[in-house]
Amino acid sequence: MDLEKIEDLLKLLRDHDVDEFELQDGELAVAVKWGGTQVAVAPTVVAAPVVAAPAPAAVETVTMAGAPAAPAAPVAPAASDDTHGIESPMVGTFYRASQPGATPFVEVGARVSVGQTICIVEAMKLMNEIEADVDGVVEEILVEDARPVQFGQVLFKIRKG
Amino acid sequence: MFKKILIANRGEIALRIVRACREMGISTVAVHSACDAHSLHVRLADEAVCIGPAQAKDSYLHIPAIISAAEITGADAIHPGYGFLAENKEFAEVVAAHSMTFIGPSPEHLSMFGDKLSAKEAARDAGLPLLGGSTGAIDDAEEAVNVAKEIGFPVMLKAAAGGGGKGMRIIRNTEELVRVFPLAVAESLAAFGSGLVFLERFLERPRHIEVQVAGDAEGNAVHVLERDCSMQRRQQKIIEEATASSLDSDLRDRICVAARDLVASTGYTTVGTVEFLVEEGEFFFLEVNPRIQVEHPVTEEVTGIDLVQLQIRLAAGERMPFSQEEIRAHGHAIEIRVNAEDPVTFLPSPGLITGYHEPGGPGIRIDSAAHEQAMVQPYYDSLVAKLIVWAPTREQCIRRTISAIDEFVVEGIKTTLPLQRELLSDEAFREGRFHTRYVNEYLEARDAN
Numbered sequence: 001m002d003l004e005k006i007e008d009l010l011k012l013l014r015d016h017d018v019d020e021f022e023l024q025d026g027e028l029a030v031a032v033k034w035g036g037t038q039v040a041v042a043p044t045v046v047a048a049p050v051v052a053a054p055a056p057a058a059v060e061t062v063t064m065a066g067a068p069a070a071p072a073a074p075v076a077p078a079a080s081d082d083t084h085g086i087e088s089p090m091v092g093t094f095y096r097a098s099q100p101g102a103t104p105f106v107e108v109g110a111r112v113s114v115g116q117t118i119c120i121v122e123a124m125k126l127m128n129e130i131e132a133d134v135d136g137v138v139e140e141i142l143v144e145d146a147r148p149v150q151f152g153q154v155l156f157k158i159r160k161g
Numbered sequence: 162m163f164k165k166i167l168i169a170n171r172g173e174i175a176l177r178i179v180r181a182c183r184e185m186g187i188s189t190v191a192v193h194s195a196c197d198a199h200s201l202h203v204r205l206a207d208e209a210v211c212i213g214p215a216q217a218k219d220s221y222l223h224i225p226a227i228i229s230a231a232e233i234t235g236a237d238a239i240h241p242g243y244g245f246l247a248e249n250k251e252f253a254e255v256v257a258a259h260s261m262t263f264i265g266p267s268p269e270h271l272s273m274f275g276d277k278l279s280a281k282e283a284a285r286d287a288g289l290p291l292l293g294g295s296t297g298a299i300d301d302a303e304e305a306v307n308v309a310k311e312i313g314f315p316v317m318l319k320a321a322a323g324g325g326g327k328g329m330r331i332i333r334n335t336e337e338l339v340r341v342f343p344l345a346v347a348e349s350l351a352a353f354g355s356g357l358v359f360l361e362r363f364l365e366r367p368r369h370i371e372v373q374v375a376g377d378a379e380g381n382a383v384h385v386l387e388r389d390c391s392m393q394r395r396q397q398k399i400i401e402e403a404t405a406s407s408l409d410s411d412l413r414d415r416i417c418v419a420a421r422d423l424v425a426s427t428g429y430t431t432v433g434t435v436e437f438l439v440e441e442g443e444f445f446f447l448e449v450n451p452r453i454q455v456e457h458p459v460t461e462e463v464t465g466i467d468l469v470q471l472q473i474r475l476a477a478g479e480r481m482p483f484s485q486e487e488i489r490a491h492g493h494a495i496e497i498r499v500n501a502e503d504p505v506t507f508l509p510s511p512g513l514i515t516g517y518h519e520p521g522g523p524g525i526r527i528d529s530a531a532h533e534q535a536m537v538q539p540y541y542d543s544l545v546a547k548l549i550v551w552a553p554t555r556e557q558c559i560r561r562t563i564s565a566i567d568e569f570v571v572e573g574i575k576t577t578l579p580l581q582r583e584l585l586s587d588e589a590f591r592e593g594r595f596h597t598r599y600v601n602e603y604l605e606a607r608d609a610n
Contacts, residue, residue, distance in 0.1 A: 124259075
């Protein structure tokens with residue numbers, strides 16, 4: 001997929017008022033999210049192995065041709081006063097439960113309170129418990145179990161209250 | 162050969178490494194702080210991982226975050242660039258403990274050359290000439306005075322753990338030494354984590370001549386000729402050249418061979434630089450920089466050797482791909498470090514680059530992550546771009562560099578380019594009559610008028 005096609009795609013999405021879009025096409029992953037009037041583009045960590053070809057063509061970070069550099073990634077959730085994004089404080093692997101096969105800490109719809117453990121991010125063989133920093137209800141879980149996460153990546157959306 | 166290299170750095174050197182890897186068919190992982198998410202090397206790398214906030218101590222210096230990023234991406238080697246963790250022995254050990262290759266020398270060599278005192282010892286053992294001074298760390302002001310009287314004032318009081326031109330003071334008499342000694346110890350402790358200081362004879366107007374070296378795992382050592390980095394403002398290099406001008410050819414050979422001897426005798430691997438001070442036909446070992454250096458491009462331009470690719474190959478265990486005899490210099494190269502600083506006050510000038518246009522034409526090379534709408538961040542060093550110029554002769558090279566500076570547009574921030582242009586036009590510089598205090602004296606004279 002070349003840059004021109006990406007531009008056409010983005011135009012199409014905007015024309016149809018799409019808020020959020022994700023596409024995986026072989027080695028290319030495109031994730032786009034509109035928040036307010038700013039267009040933010042999320043660089044994704046490609047989990048699929050990159051083929052070590054002499055001239056690697058895969059690009060999974062989308063750059064907006066002609067647009068000024070967007071503010072710092074990763075993407076913050078679309079601003080809504082009631083919704084709060086819980087971001088990963090570190091790089092590592094995200095786990096929904098304390099160990100494989102155990103019940104996940106939370107599911108969508110669960111009520112959480114400040115200080116409650118909601119997931120694990122494992123880094124260098126250390127399991128770090130991540131706690132909710134607001135009271136509310138889990139609206140969305142944005143990362144699948146055992147997937148890699150970066151610093152600042154949004155893991156959960158909590159509807160405050 | 163490595164399949165995937167994680168670049169634990171940012172800016173122009175990270176871009177340089179990404180380029181080398183791309184040519185070699187090696188996958189790249191760019192780790193970056195949150196504010197560097199849109200920088201050029203991040204966009205060009207195959208994968209990107211945000212490892213922390215802007216502050217270096219929580220991102221580029223944060224070893225767990227870097228190792229974690231390497232784990233989740235499956236990198237098999239880490240290139241530390243220069244600065245940050247490039248000479249951090251603990252980092253090199255942690256990388257190895259995680260079954261990855263640290264693209265640089267062994268932890269033992271980092272340790273040996275990280276400490277200036279042990280580096281001197283290694284140099285002494287290899288038969289290199291040393292500056293007179295204390296043989297070890299100095300315990301107190303009294304001992305300092307005794308050593309100083311022996312070697313003669315003026316002396317240089319240096320932090321053993323210092324580096325990058327920091328942690329050194331010129332002392333001209335006993336009274337000053339006694340007064341300054343405890344201050345220097347405290348500063349060294351705060352800046353480098355070690356209060357060990359030592360004394361060295363101070364040369365008034367030496368030239369800073371450094372030699373690029375390389376070594377492979379089988380013990381093959383070469384030198385890749387020398388660079389002249391005497392043009393320094395307050396110990397920070399601002400103009401570098403390859404090769405050194407008006408240096409007696411016999412002296413040049415002896416300096417280069419001495420550097421190679423040090424690599425051979427210590428079994429040092431990958432690439433590095435051996436620094437010397439040269440005054441009145443004599444040369445003295447200064448220190449070793451066990452990393453790829455900022456000014457490596459000038460050596461690349463005159464020898465045609467890609468030093469970053471060489472470094473990666475040597476780290477992968479490959480044998481030195483050429484013999485000493487095959488290494489030749491052709492022409493002359495100059496590097497201008499374009500720093501985001503006011504050219505008069507030298508106050509840092511971070512901010513948004515609103516206009517940017519690089520010079521071009523024969524013999525012009527720019528190593529830079531800068532572009533229009535790029536943000537020069539206040540959290541890191543001020544290097545924005547390196548302008549590297551090659552020409553058949555030094556005289557032509559100077560003219561070509563001045564012409565290139567005139568073409569170089571950088572708007573929105575201030576840069577040191579006007580100063581460097583002035584220095585290139587200066588008669589003493591053109592005639593090769595300069596030394597490590599030259600720029601400071603030039604600026605003092607300019608400010609006095």
